[in-house]
Each structure stands twice: as C-alpha cells, then as structure tokens.
Amino acid sequence: MGSRLLSISDLTVKFGGLTALSNVHIDVHPGEVVGLIGPNGAGKTTLFNALTGFAPVSSGKLTLNDKEHKWPKSHELAGLGISRTLQGVGLFPDLTVLENVMVGGQKFAKGGVIRAAFGLDASNEKYLREKASVALEKVYASSLADKRADSLPYPVTKRVAIARALMSDPQLLLLDEPAGGLGSQDIDWMNGLIHNLKVDTSILLVEHHMDVIMSVCDRIYVLNFGELIAEGTPAQVRENPAVIAAYLGAEAAQ
C-alpha cells in the first residue's frame, strides 16, 4: 500500500522482568490518521515512549520514509519530522502561550550563544514568533498569545500543546490522549481540530474516547497486554470479536 512514513516491526519493550510490548508492528502512510487503542495498561503510551526515546527498546526495527533508522533520541525527533504531545500536557507554566509554542520550533532556531546574547538573531526570532502565531491560529487560540500558560483552563492547554507540536512542521504527529479529561463540548472541538490537522500531517493517535477514534481514524491498531490483537478500519475493528472481548473483559473486571 504505497510508501510508508513510519513502520515499526517486532517492537519489544521490557522493564526489568515485565514485558510491556511484545512483537508489535505498526505502519503509518502519508496523510493517514492511525488510531492506537486498548484497555488501560495495554502499552499504548509505552509505544509512544519507545518511539520518542523515553523508554528503552529491547528489540525492534524502525523504518522512516521507507529507510531503516536507529531508534531516535528525544532531541532528534523534531529533526526527523516527528512531533509529540504528552498526556500530561506539560506546558511551561511561567512562559506565555506564544513562548510555549515557540519552544516547539527550536529546530528552526539559528545561531550560537554569542550571537543570541548580543541579539544578532532578531530576524530569526521574529520568524519563530510569526510561525508560532500561525500555529496558534490553527488551534483557535490566537487571542491567548500573551497570557501566561499557568492561567489557562485545562481544555485550552491541550490545544496550546498541539500548537507547540505543530511548530516543527511534523510529517507525523503523535497525539497522546488529546481528548482525555475534556468535557463533551471540548471533545467535539478536538474532534474537529484533528480533522483539520489531517490536511498538513499524518497522525498517530492514542485515545480512550471511542467517538473520537471512530470518527477521525482511517485505520486502527488494538493493543491488549502489550500485544497487538487487531488492526483494520474502524468498521472492521468494531466488529472484531477479540476487540470486543478485550474491552468487555476490561469492563467486567472494573
């Protein structure tokens, strides 16, 4: 099915004696929104962590744009065209909204310490400022640019975090529970936002809200206890008996 933006195969992640992910594979093609779902503790965020240098990879192969690549360190991701949001949002509390977003564009930041200290990179900084304004427009948060991040209501922080992730012009955006903790109205907003983002970037999405997953995803992978139990279109996954069992089992256990 054409070229692959991201391809992970045989990924295994172990923490001590515990196997968090076992022989998992995932493909993302250009322009796709791919969902990653599963009950709590299934390994969804661990997969993101392995891909973004936060968790150690025990074994597995990574292919980016059809070329095999070593597992990247966190600070290399932006350069590889991969961007990520965190479940914990993680805005910088004492920075303004605009500054928070600008941090995401560090790969476009030029110049060394000395130049910066003497203000010789003014044009570059202006460029970042303008780029950040555009990113804020995309998440409908332009009016908040000069507010301090710790003054924002929670739903807005999630949108600002997405704007920050967009600053590096990612080919692939990893969204970790963008709708988590939101009320139904904000979930609808987020749903619409993801639809808009699709135009610019491919998305790999971890999400608990099934409405969001079913509405925005082209394909879905289902994890349970660190293993892939199903993959396919939303319709296929919804009908899959293993998925139903995993989710019913999880619900019954709760």
Added chain:
Amino acid sequence: MLILDTFLIGLSSGAIYALMALALVLVWRSTRVVNFAQAGQAILSTYIGYEVMNRTHNYWVSVPFAIVAGAAIAAFVDAVLMRALEKRSHKGSVSEIAPVIATLGLLGLIRSLTGMIWGNAYLQYTSPASGKGYEISHHTIPFSPQNLIIVIGALVVMGVFAAVFKFTNLGLALRASSFQPEISRLAGIRVDRIRTIGWAFAGAAGAVAGALVTPTTYLSPNSLDLLLVSGFVAAVIGGLDSLIGAVLGGLILGVGFAFILQYIGTSVTFSAAFFILIIVLFLRPRGILGSKIGRRDA
C-alpha cells in the same frame, strides 16, 4: 537624611547580593542544585582578574577576563563534574544529595588551591574609582564612585540577562529546559548543552560580583564566603527559582542589613540575615516570587 543615607548603603551591597543570588538561582533552576562552589568559582575568577590587573595595571581590562574565567569555570564544573555525577548515581536519596555535597567539596578544593597558589595573605584588587562618598551641599553621603560602579555593573548584568531571557531564543530554551526537560528534548533542544550555558551565565554573574565587591575589601581564598550566605538568603527570599525575585531579594537584604546596622548595631549583622529570611518565609513561604507549582507538576 539618615534614612536616605542608610538606603544608599544598602543599595550597593544589595546589588552585590543580587548578583550572587542570580548566580545561585540560575543553577538551581536548571539543575536543582544549591551550588556552594559558587563562592569558590567567584574567588578563582577574581584571582584571575587580580593577576590580569597586576600585569596590565588596568581594572577595566581585568574585569572581562574575570567574567570569561567565571563563565568557563562554571561550564567546566557542570559539563565535567555534574554530568558525570548524574550518570553514575541514578536513584535514591544519595543521588539527590550527591551533587550538593560535591559542590561543597569543590568549594573546599578551590579554596585550598587558591591558597596554595596565592597564599592566604589579604591582597588588594583595587578599582580606579574612589571609595570616598560624594559630597552634596557639604554633606558627604555614604555613596562613593566605587558604589556607583557596583550598582551600574549589577544593572548592566541584570539588563543583559533580562534581554537574553526575554527576547532571545537562547533565553527561551534556557527557561524551557529548566522547567520541562523532557518536552524541551522533544522540541529538539539539547538540554545538556543549554544547562551548561545556564551554568556559564551563573558563573559570569558570580564573577562580576567578585570583581565588583573585592575592591571594597580585600582578596583572600575565603573572602567571598559571607557573600555566598547572603546570596543564598537573597535567593530564597526571592523564591529560589525567580530571577527577578533574586534581584529583589538581594535589594531587600542589602537595605534591610543597612537599617539593622544603623539602628540596632553591628553585633547582630550575621544573625540579621537569617532574621530577615525567617520573616519573609513566615509571610510568604514560597518566597516573594517563587512559582506556585513545582516544575514537574505543571
């Protein structure tokens, strides 16, 4: 007049405390280490300034050398000592306290090193400015050209820091990586390097403090120890992770000291620092400008 005079006395010492507090806060923000070695680093850079002064007979030539030396020493301490410590000790209470103990050890090491090279005699590192107070309508105010240089010097450092932190990308990276190292890495920031640059800025501020204050007293291996205490108290008053707080804390402490000296007496000077600290912490436990939230909870 007496109140104004007392304020002027406090202003110049407060400026020095503020510089030292800035140095401690910069390191605390980026590394969560109280850098006791800062007093040693500043003394070493001041000795280097002193040596340049002896050769060039020009104070103004010697100060930039002291600043560069201060920055280089600090960068070296972080890049070599702190990083190595972090790599070797990972978890547990020891790993949290190890870097602080290491800075204490480093302070002792630098002290004995400077003692071996320059001896323990009180040396004169003199500035060209007079230490005699300005005269205004037959009243000699307790504020000399030397004090003026101190205040201006401190203002320049604060101005440069404010501009770098507020308006440059480097400043943005420095502020970002001190609060959310993981996210900063995701954004492509080399957090380790940025941190070392933060240490260098701190070392430069400490070097300026040493080069400015030493001409008013003398130079010896431990002549800046008391300044470390005052700087730390000022930093805590300011909230420990706020740069503006550090400056305000320095001024509050300097002026507070001056008034206590003037109206109570010299016998309480040292305990006064802690007295002021306790009052401030009692009224505002997180310091006057400390952040509401810890760096990991945001």
